[in-house]
Structures are given as C-alpha cells and as structure tokens.
Amino acid sequence: MDIMILINALPGAAAQGLIWGIMAIGVYITYRILDVADLTVDGSMCTGGAVFIMMMLNGSNVWVSMAAAFGAGMLSGLATGLFHTFMGIPAILSGILTQLGLWSVNLKIMGKANQAINVDKYDLLVSLRFIKNVPFYKNTILVVVLITVALILILYWFFGTELGCSLRATGCNDKMARAQGINTDFCRVLGLMISNGLVALSGSLLTQYQGFADINMGRGAIVIGLAAVIIGEAVFGKVFRNFGFKLLAVSFGSIIYYLVLQVVIWMGIDTDLLKLLSALVVAVFLAVPVWQERYFSKPVKKGGRS
Amino acid sequence: MLEIKNISKTFNPGTVNEKQALKGLALTLEDGDFVTVIGGNGAGKSTLLNAIAGTWKVDEGQILIDGLDVTRYPEHKRAAFLGRVFQDPMNGTAATMGIEENLALALRRGDKRTLKQGIGGAERKLYRDMLAKLGLGLENRLTSKVGLLSGGQRQALTLLMATLKKPKLLLLDEHTAALDPKTAAKVLETTENIVNQDHLTTLMITHNMKDAIHIGNRLIMMNNGRIIFDVKGEEKKKLTVEELLRKFAQASGEEFANDRMMLTN
Numbered sequence: 001m002d003i004m005i006l007i008n009a010l011p012g013a014a015a016q017g018l019i020w021g022i023m024a025i026g027v028y029i030t031y032r033i034l035d036v037a038d039l040t041v042d043g044s045m046c047t048g049g050a051v052f053i054m055m056m057l058n059g060s061n062v063w064v065s066m067a068a069a070f071g072a073g074m075l076s077g078l079a080t081g082l083f084h085t086f087m088g089i090p091a092i093l094s095g096i097l098t099q100l101g102l103w104s105v106n107l108k109i110m111g112k113a114n115q116a117i118n119v120d121k122y123d124l125l126v127s128l129r130f131i132k133n134v135p136f137y138k139n140t141i142l143v144v145v146l147i148t149v150a151l152i153l154i155l156y157w158f159f160g161t162e163l164g165c166s167l168r169a170t171g172c173n174d175k176m177a178r179a180q181g182i183n184t185d186f187c188r189v190l191g192l193m194i195s196n197g198l199v200a201l202s203g204s205l206l207t208q209y210q211g212f213a214d215i216n217m218g219r220g221a222i223v224i225g226l227a228a229v230i231i232g233e234a235v236f237g238k239v240f241r242n243f244g245f246k247l248l249a250v251s252f253g254s255i256i257y258y259l260v261l262q263v264v265i266w267m268g269i270d271t272d273l274l275k276l277l278s279a280l281v282v283a284v285f286l287a288v289p290v291w292q293e294r295y296f297s298k299p300v301k302k303g304g305r306s
Numbered sequence: 307m308l309e310i311k312n313i314s315k316t317f318n319p320g321t322v323n324e325k326q327a328l329k330g331l332a333l334t335l336e337d338g339d340f341v342t343v344i345g346g347n348g349a350g351k352s353t354l355l356n357a358i359a360g361t362w363k364v365d366e367g368q369i370l371i372d373g374l375d376v377t378r379y380p381e382h383k384r385a386a387f388l389g390r391v392f393q394d395p396m397n398g399t400a401a402t403m404g405i406e407e408n409l410a411l412a413l414r415r416g417d418k419r420t421l422k423q424g425i426g427g428a429e430r431k432l433y434r435d436m437l438a439k440l441g442l443g444l445e446n447r448l449t450s451k452v453g454l455l456s457g458g459q460r461q462a463l464t465l466l467m468a469t470l471k472k473p474k475l476l477l478l479d480e481h482t483a484a485l486d487p488k489t490a491a492k493v494l495e496t497t498e499n500i501v502n503q504d505h506l507t508t509l510m511i512t513h514n515m516k517d518a519i520h521i522g523n524r525l526i527m528m529n530n531g532r533i534i535f536d537v538k539g540e541e542k543k544k545l546t547v548e549e550l551l552r553k554f555a556q557a558s559g560e561e562f563a564n565d566r567m568m569l570t571n
Binding site for chain 1: 420
C-alpha cells in the first residue's frame with residue numbers, strides 16, 4: 001500500500017466529488033426542499049451526458065451543449081412532475097417510470113450504449129487530463145468549483161424569490177401552501193425540473209471528465225446524491241445554517257464521499273462491493289435520526305408530573 | 307357575499323364507507339356576517355368549510371363568492387378570496403420557514419408569484435406592527451422558524467396570515483379546539499378583534515356552545531349534512547345553552563345523549 005498512489009489519486013477524487021456534488025444539489029432540492037425522493041435522477045444523469053456528447057460530436061459549442069443537457073434534464077423532470085401531479089401517480093413511482101423510459105431515450109440519443117469523446121479533438125471544459133500539469137485556470141477542480149459556486153448563488157437567489165418561497169412552502173406544508181393561494185402542483189413540477197436540470201448538467205460534466213457517456217453512468221445516482229446530502233448535513237449541519245451554505249455542505253458531502261471511496265479502494269477492497277457498501281452506508285445514515293428518536297431520547301418518567 | 311346553493315357531497319361512494327356528508331345544503335351570508343357553526347360529530351361542519359375552500363369538488367350545487375361562481379375553481383385559486391385557520395396548529399404555517407417568510411407568503415395570497423424578492427424591504431415594519439398587536443412577543447422574532455413556536459402562537463400567527471390580506475370570507479375550523487383554555491380564550495379574543503376591525507365576513511365552527519352564542523351575529527346548527535337551525539340578531543343574543551340543546555333535539559328528532567358532551571364542552 002503505497003501512500004503516494006493514494007495521494008496522487010486524491011485530486012481526481014475531489015474533482016469527481018465536485019461534479020457529483022452538482023447532482024447532489026439537485027437531489028437536495030427534491031429530497032429536502034420538496035420532500036420527494038425523486039428517482040428520475042438515475043436516468044437524467046445519463047440523459048445529460050448523452051445530449052451533451054452528441055451535440056459536441058456534431059460540432060456544437062461546449063457551453064451550448066451543456067445548456068442543452070440542462071434543458072433535457074428539465075424535460076425529464078417535467079415528465080416525472082406530470083406523472084405525479086397531472087396523472088396522480090405517487091412521486092417515487094413517477095420517478096421510477098421516467099427513469100425506465102429514459103433508458104430507451106438515452107439509447108436513442110446516443111445510438112448505442114456508449115459514446116466517447118476525445119479531449120484533444122474537442123474543446124472540453126473539464127477532463128481528468130486537466131487535473132495536473134495544466135495552467136491553473138484550466139484546472140478542472142477550479143472550473144467545477146466556479147460552476148458550483150455560480151449555481152449555488154443562483155439557487156440562493158431563486159429560493160429567496162416569491163416563486164422560490166412558494167416552492168419551499170409546498171415542500172414544507174402543502175395544505176398551508178394551497179390555503180395561501182400557491183399552486184402546489186405547479187411548484188412540484190417546477191422543483192423537479194430544476195432538480196433534474198442540475199442532475200443532467202452534472203451528467204454533462206461527468207461525461208467530459210471521463211471522456212465518454214455510458215448508458216449506465218447514472219445507475220445508483222440517487223444513492224450517491226443522498227449520501228452527499230446526508231454526509232454534508234452530518235458534518236456541517238451545526239455550522240452551516242444559511243441556505244446557501246447548506247447547498248455548499250452538500251457539495252462538500254459529495255467530495256468527502258469520493259475521497260473516502262478513494263481511500264477504501266486504495267485499501268484494496270473488492271470494487272465489485274462498492275455499491276453494496278454505499279447502499280448500506282446510506283441506509284445506516286438514514287436510520288440514525290430514527291434511532292435517535294426511538295432509542296436515545298429522554299427516558300419516559302414513571303408516573304409523570306402530577 | 308357567500309351563496310351556497312344546494313350543495314351535496316358523498317365520500318367513498320359505492321363502498322362500505324360511503325358517507326353522505328352534505329345533503330343539498332343551502333346558505334347565504336350577508337356582508338359582514340359573523341356566523342358560528344355548531345353541531346355534533348359528523349354533522350358536516352368541516353365538510354361545509356372544505357367545500358367552500360375547494361379542498362375537493364362538490365358533487366352537485368353551486369358556490370358563489372361575491373356573485374362569482376367558484377364551484378369549479380381549484381383550491382389555490384379560491385384562496386384569493388378566503389382566509390383559513392385550521393384546527394391543528396401545525397396545518398396553517400410552514401414550520402421550517404421563518405415567521406416573516408410565512409407572513410410574506412400570506413401577504414401575496416391571490417397574487418402571481420414572481421421572481422421578485424420574497425420579502426419586500428418595507429414589509430418587515432408592517433409585520434412587526436401586526437405581530438405586536440397579538441401581544442405574544444413575536445415582533446422581535448421575525449426570522450425565527452415557526453416550528454419553534456407554541457401551538458397558541460402558531461394559531462395566532464395563522465390567524466394573522468389569514469387576514470393579512472383582507473379575505474372576502476374568513477373560515478375558522480375549530481381553530482381554538484387544540485389549545486389549552488387560557489390560550490384558546492386569547493386566540494378567540496384576537497379573532498374577534500381582527501374580525502370586528504376589518505368587518506370580515508366569517509364562518510366559525512366551534513364546539514363551545516357559549517362561544518357560539520356570545521360571538522358573532524348569527525348561529526347555525528348542523529346535523530346530518532343539513533342546517534337544522536339558523537338564528538340571527540336579537541333572537542340569537544337571547545339564546546341559552548339549554549335552549550340550543552332543546553332545539554337540537556327538536557329539529558334533528560334525535561336523542562342528544564352522545565352529542566351533549568361535545569356541544570356543551
């Protein structure tokens with residue numbers, strides 16, 4: 001176990017964590033703000049990558065392609081939103097339906113199960129080749145940090161607007177929201193669209209980073225997103241109270257997740273077991289608040305207060 | 307003001323749980339009416355309020371607010387005309403949002419939600435003044451999360467939210483029932499102050515017969531999905547609890563034993 005191997009791998013892990021962190025911020029919007037576990041992300045991650053890579057291969061600008069990926073993600077969110085509101089299907093099932101449908105859509109977009117893009121031939125924004133030995137302004141970590149900060153600022157602004165506040169109210173108490181004249185169905189759809197737009201954007205960045213888009217690239221994304229949200233809250237929850245910082249904590253959570261993953265790989269774990277490990281870790285973290293309530297709350301006083 | 311024309315509502319039709327909650331109910335409110343609604347459990351009181359609020363659509367009949375037919379309006383669209391306070395203090399506010407954020411949501415009831423800032427700069431002074439009138443010390447806690455407040459505080463805040471933008475009709479669904487007697491009295495007093503000050507047309511469900519008699523200018527008693535007794539003005543003021551109980555037995559033709567406890571409180 002050569003420690004240098006680990007140290008050399010850490011910047012790459014951090015970059016991946018940052019990219020997945022954008023996806024995790026999308027998950028945060030549905031899971032924490034809208035109070036919906038949206039499984040669309042497993043499909044929309046790849047949709048973003050697929051749209052991006054096909055547009056690039058057909059000669060589009062990198063920014064235009066990323067914007068298109070964002071738009072495609074919003075459309076998948078729209079599909080889930082309409083399944084849920086207009087057709088009255090439970091949110092979790094709506095997400096599963098869209099995710100399944102997106103499998104075919106993604107295949108049709110790419111024409112086959114995967115597509116590669118060469119960073120030497122195309123002008124990409126980020127790449128695993130841009131981690132070391134590049135001018136600092138081309139460094140992938142810096143670029144993704146800047147994109148993340150910009151997104152957080154936009155989201156911070158948006159969730160402070162009248163529209164953003166009505167989204168938060170919908171997630172917190174939809175009965176109250178409707179009593180205050182808020183169209184909760186519209187808010188749910190909009191939230192799902194924004195969330196999946198971010199997920200697809202993250203997918204387009206991941207595609208650039210790894211140099212290919214693959215039909216399986218989003219598998220288990222929801223678990224990674226939840227892990228990032230939970231780790232971020234566990235580590236920074238007490239420190240970060242402001243909404244913008246909470247989003248930042250999600251991004252940090254994702255970075256921590258990938259750094260830990262890298263350490264675990266370095267320690268020589270069978271990589272086939274990684275997904276099982278991730279699932280178990282997330283399950284335990286989700287259980288912690290429940291266990292706290294059930295087993296570690298103050299003991300009930302016998303007889304009570306008279 | 308409010309015109310309800312023969313509305314009916316059946317829940318779970320065609321199943322063993324079928325329940326005809328409203329049976330051709332008709333009711334007309336004048337501008338400024340403060341109506342208390344009493345009746346036993348399952349009489350259809352809450353169903354009536356939910357029908358007006360549009361929680362679901364009625365099976366038949368028509369609901370007009372200020373001459374406008376809102377029967378087919380969805381709940382959030384009707385909210386433009388209505389202020390609502392629910393029985394459960396948790397229902398009327400968003401716990402994870404601040405006091406001022408909740409008020410700001412309420413101030414925009416019926417307006418289009420835009421990309422303008424959620425709380426305008428000048429609004430905070432208005433909120434502080436309004437909260438100060440409640441006398442609960444909330445005026446200095448504008449940014450506190452509502453989840454930190456007590457049930458009574460939350461209910462008073464909900465009342466303020468329901469009336470911050472003057473509604474055409476205020477719907478109070480046993481909004482003091484979940485509070486301790488002292489807090490309930492305080493919230494009820496605040497209710498009367500606000501309603502009188504703004505001359506709000508109000509429908510208030512209550513389980514307390516004394517309150518029903520002393521508050522407002524009109525009283526309706528419901529049973530089995532219908533209004534069985536409707537009294538207003540001088541006649542209402544002279545009512546006694548005993549008389550109401552007798553009326554109930556008379557009009558409904560039913561024994562009172564079970565409902566008495568609920569009604570007299």
